[in-house]
């Protein structure tokens with residue numbers, strides 16, 4: 001007689017009080033495959049934990065976003081935000097789809113060049129551009145988004161030295177009704193600083209003002225904030241035209257669209273809260289179309305959307321190391337990935353599904369990572385069916401900001417694989433080795449004698 | 453170890469303690485264990501029957517059973533030990 005499939009016995013109290021209407025039903029349904037490839041086979045082949053990128057999801061999401069804007073506005077361009085995920089294969093999928101690059105450091109700038117992006121399609125943002133970086137950007141004809149006056153003066157000197165013109169935009173910060181106000185980047189709109197910067201640029205010799213840029217924050221749940229921001233930038237552009245007879249070629253609205261993740265502390269789940277690309281597009285394009293540009297002067301609309309384009313395409317597969325009871329009787333589970341690997345667990349209550357058949361009986365569980373550190377908590381509270389040591393789980397929507405902000409801490413960073421549009425898997429980043437980490441270390445000779 | 457006398461166990465895993473009006477849900481193995489406890493079956497016998505019928509090694513089974521009983525006890529479903 002064949003034996004019955006085992007599942008640990010569990011019991012839990014039914015609480016008469018308010019039950020959460022927004023329970024995580026999704027985490028109860030096992031997810032055994034990613035893009036038709038079985039989780040079990042992926043882990044057998046590539047190890048655990050494992051990051052998996054679904055190429056088809058990237059392309060679909062990009063095309064949805066592009067469609068939402070291009071059906072409402074004649075002239076739209078996305079620029080892939082490198083910091084969100086700068087694994088080469090991921091960037092190249094976006095570039096194949098038509099995205100330019102948006103970078104915020106010399107390192108990211110070089111990556112974009114290496115990826116084959118022409119200089120004039122690399123937008124150089126951020127407060128950290130060395131003179132060396134600025135020179136390269138000027139040589140390559142890249143749009144440089146000026147963050148502060150010191151940078152503007154450096155750039156004036158550099159263009160004189162190189163005897164070459166620079167193409168710039170200014171980053172503008174403003175009140176859009178959103179808190180917190182990101183006023184540390186760029187020039188303020190309300191107090192006239194932005195207008196002052198524009199004047200300085202227009203009157204300088206070697207610098208062409210081609211665009212206006214803002215990035216009002218990240219995970220912005222109120223699409224109306226973008227209408228306010230787009231109106232204010234359009235207003236600046238029209239003033240420039242009126243005063244200087246100078247056309248602003250593009251308005252860059254930055255990133256910040258929310259993904260469908262659930263922020264910690266949010267009562268509603270992200271899937272219920274996140275506006276759609278169409279909601280954002282409505283607000284931005286209407287503000288631009290109604291701003292008073294003549295049809296032939298409508299500026300190019302640039303978007304630097306990051307997390308909303310890649311979160312859904314990434315999943316993290318992991319394995320149960322152990323089950324435990326905490327002193328107060330709560331169940332806890334220890335996984336083979338921690339906050340070092342899944343950085344976004346500091347921000348999000350990620351949806352996590354079992355990767356094999358399981359019962360519908362669940363228990364409130366604390367999910368820990370493997371680090372010997374109290375902060376290493378993936379979920380403070382998640383309803384999970386019983387999982388045995390060696391069982392697998394799937395963490396959903398982790399494509400943004402993990403494969404760039406992960407830490408090499410205590411354990412090594414795992415492999416990243418991409419499932420292509422034909423269902424074939426490719427390693428797109430190898431797992432780290434001890435040698436890879438040690439390579440950078442140099443030990444003074446006198447320390448090499450250890451006699452214990 | 454024995455389940456309190458008046459605890460009701462339904463096949464579907466619904467457990468009711470009429471004494472204080474609390475209710476619980478459990479999975480199918482939970483039902484099987486609670487039923488045996490009600491019949492004063494010894495823990496060793498319960499464990500043997502699980503290992504015989506289910507695809508599980510004795511060590512994991514014992515660990516899970518201990519864990520389950522700790523929670524059942526916390527929920528006040530067991531007779532006071534004499």
Ligand SMILES: Cc1ncc(COP(=O)(O)O)c(C=O)c1O
Pocket residue numbers: 081084102125126215217218219254255256257304305306307308400
């Ligand atoms: C200038 C700029 N553009 C785009 C992004 C991408 O933002 P998000 O991932 O919120 O879309 C960022 C992120 O911080 C940014 O600083």
